[in-house]
Amino acid sequence: MLDKIKKTIELIKSVDFDALQKLNEKVDLKKLMESVGSLNDDQLKGIVHLLNNANKKHEVPPIDADFYNIGDKLSADDRALQLKVRGFMEKEIAPIVNEYWLHDEFPKEIIPKLSELNIAGLSFEGYGCAGKSSLLEGIIACELARVDASIATFFGVQGGLCMGSIYTCGSEEQRQKWLPPLQQFKKIGAFGLTEPEVGSGAAGGLTTTCEKTENGWVLNGQKKWIGNATFADIVVIWARDVADNQVKGFIVETTTEGFSVEKIKDKMALRIVQNGLITMKNCIIQEENRLPNANSFKDTAKVLQATRAGVAWMAVGCARGAYENALAYTTQREQFGKPIAAFQLIQNHLVEMLSNLTAMQTMVFRLSELQDQGKLKDEHASLAKVFCTLRTRDIVSRAREVMGGNGILLEYNVARFLADAEAIYSYEGTKEINSLIVGRSITGFSAFV
Structure with missing residues (x-):
């Protein structure tokens, strides 16, 4: 009996009467106690659980969109490169991307930093390229686009379309000359296939023409939506040969006489990508800059x-x-x-x-x-x-x-x-x-x- 009295006295001492007074102003304490007294043990435990967790901060699981753990298929070295690229994009690109997107500009200051990643032409063998798998190359493209699709597109034009055309359709001399500087971003490349009036019909309807003369190949026509065109050093141009009506490819240096580029403005998408309208008026390209293994649209494909x-x-x-x-x-x-x-x-x-x-x-x-x-x-x-x-x-x-x-x-x-x-x-x-x-x-x- 004495123990119960002591416990009751301790309980009374622990009561915060000011808090009870404030609570009583909000609810009818008598009715509240009567309601609580009518609850069974399970209901009381539920209320106690809610009260104990009311002030606990809810822990949110880490965000990981690789729900089926595809990244686990990579080797340790490849996984490290993936995370290196992710870190680069989150640190260097994410803080500036909206500003450049808004103003329709390209952050050229990132190009040397991209070069340090050593990811251009990732799946090609030799010429400074890493010789990695297409799987890793795809995952890297995904990592770039996860932060910004424009940077991923710039990378795809440089390391895929431009370098890929030279790697697949070029001569060994052309590969030796152009692929290393492109891989290191010391030269910027572009790819000219689409035209103002020819997009989906490029396989048989190119209006840009090439004609072989005693002075070299003469190119005439226009190309539209060409990514990187405004600051590229070279553009791979695809043109229809007037002699045999077949599509042929050329490495065209942007300093060539008769070659001009106009920036396409007012885009609502990929605003960081610098797309250009290319015009070629009697551009003379020497045979050494023709891609010898590009002799039909099948080669382009x-x-x-x-x-x-x-x-x-x-x-x-x-x-x-x-x-x-x-x-x-x-x-x-x-x-x-x-x-x-x-x-x-x-x-x-x-x-x-x-x-x-x-x-x-x-x-x-x-x-x-x-x-x-x-x-x-x-x-x-x-x-x-x-x-x-x-x-x-x-x-x-x-x-x-x-x-x-x-x-x-x-x-x-x-x-x-x-x-x-x-x-x-x-x-x-x-x-x-x-x-x-x-x-x-x-x-x-x-x-x-």
Whole structure:
């Protein structure tokens, strides 16, 4: 009995009567105690649990969009390079990207830093290139696009389209001369195929012409949407030979007489990429600058096949960046007293985004495996380009949706991904053209004409 009295006295001493008084002003303590007294043991335990956790900070899982752990397939060295590129993009690019995107400019000061990464022409053998797998090259493209699709596109034009044309279609002398400085970014390259009136019909409808004369090859015509064109040192130009009507390739130095570039302005996507309208008026190109192994559009297509796979990886990176930014936002943005990530409809959007992203990742992973095994076909690359760019469109749209009005502000990044996804959807072959490539493969009928 004495022990109970002592415990009761200690309990009374511990009571904060001021706090009770304030609580009594908000609720009827008598009725509250009566209600609590009527609860069973399980109900009381539930209330105690809620009270104990009321002031605990909710721990949010780390954001990792590689849901199926594809990165685990990389060797330790390759994984280290992936993380090195990720660190570079987050440290050097992320803080400046919105400003450059807004002002339609390219951060040329990053070019020497990109060179230090040693990732241009990553899958090529020799000429200063690392000789790595196509899988790693794709993952690197994804890492670049995860922060900014424009930088990924610049990289793709330099190391893929330009270097790839010379590596695949050039002579050994041309490779020795041009690939090392391009790989080190001491020279900047571009790729001129698309024209003002010719995009999807490039296979048989190029209006830019080349004609062999006693003074060399004479090039006339225009090229449009040429990335890097405004500050490139060389451009690989594809032209139709007036003699045999076949497509041929040339390494054109931008200092060539008759060669001029006009910057394309007022773009709504990939604004950091410096696209140009190239005009060539009687440009004389010597035989030594003609790509000897580029004698028809089939040779051009060999280059596009590999780079189209890279575009699929860029689409994955763009989608991943949008998803990760949106997920982080939903865990911090509070409405109705809690983070919006706690609501069912928001979680449904996030899961839809992750589902599409994971499907894309597994598709391009297998695509790169086929490429490394020498089994990649046009239809493989085209299917990945179609699917991944379509799903990216959906992901960036949902990312903007879960962010509400803030989703259209540059400072939250998703608006940039939303806009850039439109360019990725169209370049290196539209959905329709790539669908027809796949359709021809599975039916045996060509529906192009």
